[in-house]
Amino acid sequence: MIRVLLAEDQGMMRGALALLLGMEDDIEVVAQVATGDEVVAAALAARPDVALLDIEMPGRDGLRAAADLREALPSCRVVILTTFGRPGYLRRAMEAGAVGFLVKDAPVERLASDVRRVLAGEKVVDPALAAAALSTGANPLTAREREVLAAAADGATVADLAARLHLSESTVRNHLSMAIGKTGTRNRIEAARTARHNGWL
Numbered sequence: 001m002i003r004v005l006l007a008e009d010q011g012m013m014r015g016a017l018a019l020l021l022g023m024e025d026d027i028e029v030v031a032q033v034a035t036g037d038e039v040v041a042a043a044l045a046a047r048p049d050v051a052l053l054d055i056e057m058p059g060r061d062g063l064r065a066a067a068d069l070r071e072a073l074p075s076c077r078v079v080i081l082t083t084f085g086r087p088g089y090l091r092r093a094m095e096a097g098a099v100g101f102l103v104k105d106a107p108v109e110r111l112a113s114d115v116r117r118v119l120a121g122e123k124v125v126d127p128a129l130a131a132a133a134l135s136t137g138a139n140p141l142t143a144r145e146r147e148v149l150a151a152a153a154d155g156a157t158v159a160d161l162a163a164r165l166h167l168s169e170s171t172v173r174n175h176l177s178m179a180i181g182k183t184g185t186r187n188r189i190e191a192a193r194t195a196r197h198n199g200w201l
Helices: 009-020 036-046 062-072 087-095 108-119 128-136 143-153 158-165 169-183 190-196
Strands: 002-007 027-033 050-053 077-082 100-103
Touching: 002 009, 002 036, 002 108, 009 027, 027 036, 036 050, 036 062, 050 062, 050 108, 062 077, 062 087, 077 087, 077 108, 087 100, 100 108, 143 158, 143 169, 143 190, 158 169, 158 190, 169 190
Parallel strands: 002 027, 002 050, 050 077, 077 100
Antiparallel strands: none
16 A cells, blocks of 8 residues: 655645545545645655655645655655646656656656655656756856845845844945846846746745
8 A cells, every 4th residue: 555645735636536545446635735834744654655746735835844854754755746837846746856847737646656756756747847947057046146036026125134134235236236147137026027937936
């Protein structure tokens, strides 16, 4: 029996996934959580073979939860299952230790098959997304540029950002300038939008 953990913040979606997987003779959903913060504790308690994690969840997102889970329970195979099929997310998921990346609009019958495949040692990635990731290239932003750009997305002033991030104002301006240049945009709002669209933030 393949033991599965589901992490999905939308109750209806989580219930539907559990119901569909539970109809398979060889799959049992042993844990369900609604936030990324609950993933590791639930996994340590239930000891799943496979964890299906959404990206956009309250608390820790699925990508950070995947990295935490890889460290806490290395035997668990992590699959990202998301609405957001963004190339940058795919790269970050693989860096976090995920062995699968599937979009929610894929055919339902593929999910159980893909769960079996990752448990058998395969990597499973949505083909269209894999192609898009190759054409988009790697994330051009450094970790610090991502941090500053994400913090700037709400329209905070440079002074506010500097205080919040414990950086000098000139350092904040430099990071924002680099991020704008690397994303080929005109200002930090456009830069943040482009970075989010590509899954770089």
